[in-house]
Amino acid sequence: MNVTPRTADDVLAVVRARGGRVTASRRAVIEALLAGEHHVTADEIAARVAASHPEVHRSTVYRTLERLQEVGVVTHVHLGHGPSTFHLADPPHTHAVCSVCGTVVEVPGDALDGLAERLRSELGFELAAQHFALSGRCAACVATGASAGSAPARSSG
Amino acid sequence: MNVTPRTADDVLAVVRARGGRVTASRRAVIEALLAGEHHVTADEIAARVAASHPEVHRSTVYRTLERLQEVGVVTHVHLGHGPSTFHLADPPHTHAVCSVCGTVVEVPGDALDGLAERLRSELGFELAAQHFALSGRCAACVATGASAGSAPARSSG
DNA sequence: TTAGCTGCAAAAGGTTTGCAAATTA
DNA sequence: TAATTTGCAAACCTTTTGCAGCTAA
Numbered sequence: 001m002n003v004t005p006r007t008a009d010d011v012l013a014v015v016r017a018r019g020g021r022v023t024a025s026r027r028a029v030i031e032a033l034l035a036g037e038h039h040v041t042a043d044e045i046a047a048r049v050a051a052s053h054p055e056v057h058r059s060t061v062y063r064t065l066e067r068l069q070e071v072g073v074v075t076h077v078h079l080g081h082g083p084s085t086f087h088l089a090d091p092p093h094t095h096a097v098c099s100v101c102g103t104v105v106e107v108p109g110d111a112l113d114g115l116a117e118r119l120r121s122e123l124g125f126e127l128a129a130q131h132f133a134l135s136g137r138c139a140a141c142v143a144t145g146a147s148a149g150s151a152p153a154r155s156s157g
Numbered sequence: 158m159n160v161t162p163r164t165a166d167d168v169l170a171v172v173r174a175r176g177g178r179v180t181a182s183r184r185a186v187i188e189a190l191l192a193g194e195h196h197v198t199a200d201e202i203a204a205r206v207a208a209s210h211p212e213v214h215r216s217t218v219y220r221t222l223e224r225l226q227e228v229g230v231v232t233h234v235h236l237g238h239g240p241s242t243f244h245l246a247d248p249p250h251t252h253a254v255c256s257v258c259g260t261v262v263e264v265p266g267d268a269l270d271g272l273a274e275r276l277r278s279e280l281g282f283e284l285a286a287q288h289f290a291l292s293g294r295c296a297a298c299v300a301t302g303a304s305a306g307s308a309p310a311r312s313s314g
Numbered sequence: 315t316t317a318g319c320t321g322c323a324a325a326a327g328g329t330t331t332g333c334a335a336a337t338t339a
Numbered sequence: 340t341a342a343t344t345t346g347c348a349a350a351c352c353t354t355t356t357g358c359a360g361c362t363a364a
Contacts, residue, residue, distance in 0.1 A: 126295075129293075
């Protein structure tokens with residue numbers, strides 16, 4: 001049932017179609033999502049929104065993100081120890097996060113097909129590969145021999 | 158370098174071998190880990206510890222868990238939206254969490270070998286499959302047709 | 315003795331919630 | 340009008356930190 005709208009109006013149309021209401025706050029959140037990098041935290045979205053709409057409260061951002069996920073146009077991913085990150089629903093793909101330097105690697109969409117197949121046949125488990133990130137060490141850190149220890153990279157100090 | 162001790166004394170021996178000190182608090186935390194289910198949150202550990210050692214503060218639990226991870230006898234996994242869960246270091250295996258009912262499925266250790274191989278050859282990425290859980294729907298929920306919506310199972314209300 | 319632990323209290327994120335006022339459909 | 344949505348403030352939960360005293364080695 002997921003769509004992949006590319007404009008704020010598209011997204012808002014879906015929201016309205018599902019009985020949600022179109023408001024300035026929501027448009028602002030959606031635009032922040034459209035303008036953002038691949039992975040944006042709720043806090044970053046709130047900051048972007050605040051730039052043009054200082055009135056919009058963080059709680060509204062959270063509630064809007066929740067609604068957008070219900071509608072199916074937004075997804076969140078747990079990239080690491082920090083906060084969740086959000087992005088517009090995209091063609092299925094997975095993320096792999098380096099536990100040393102925090103780099104996010106995009107994993108080809110079909111890389112988990114075999115695993116998904118096996119989980120389904122052996123355990124009846126239907127994999128949703130987008131919801132959680134894989135963890136490990138990126139090529140650079142493997143080369144350097146760097147190790148994560150117990151204090152992996154944090155987004156902020 | 159990871160070992161898999163099965164008694165508190167074994168674990169404490171490793172701690173001492175690494176320059177750590179053996180204390181009542183640490184023994185209590187380790188015993189809570191030994192007694193616990195597969196996946197235990199820091200809070201649950203604190204509760205167990207408090208039963209016999211009311212003096213032990215939550216912060217001590219966290220610091221002890223940190224130390225035990227440095228030593229390599231404890232691991233933590235992000236099972237879902239909630240807090241991290243800890244367990245004694247075990248032979249490598251992965252967890253798959255049902256986003257509907259929260260059931261944790263143990264995934265055979267070699268199930269991710271193919272993926273790991275591919276990540277390594279294509280991206281140079283060294284997968285650490287134990288650190289994050291996979292997400293999806295378990296056999297039961299697939300059968301029922303249940304869907305996660307935006308409010309997946311929580312561990313506590 | 316001395317480096318490492320501990321308890322305590324307080325703070326730091328990240329996220330949620332109750333409520334009354336404002337707003338959309 | 341009726342149901343949603345919002346802002347605000349405050350709470351909540353998990354985890355971290357500063358510090359002074361205690362303790363294992």
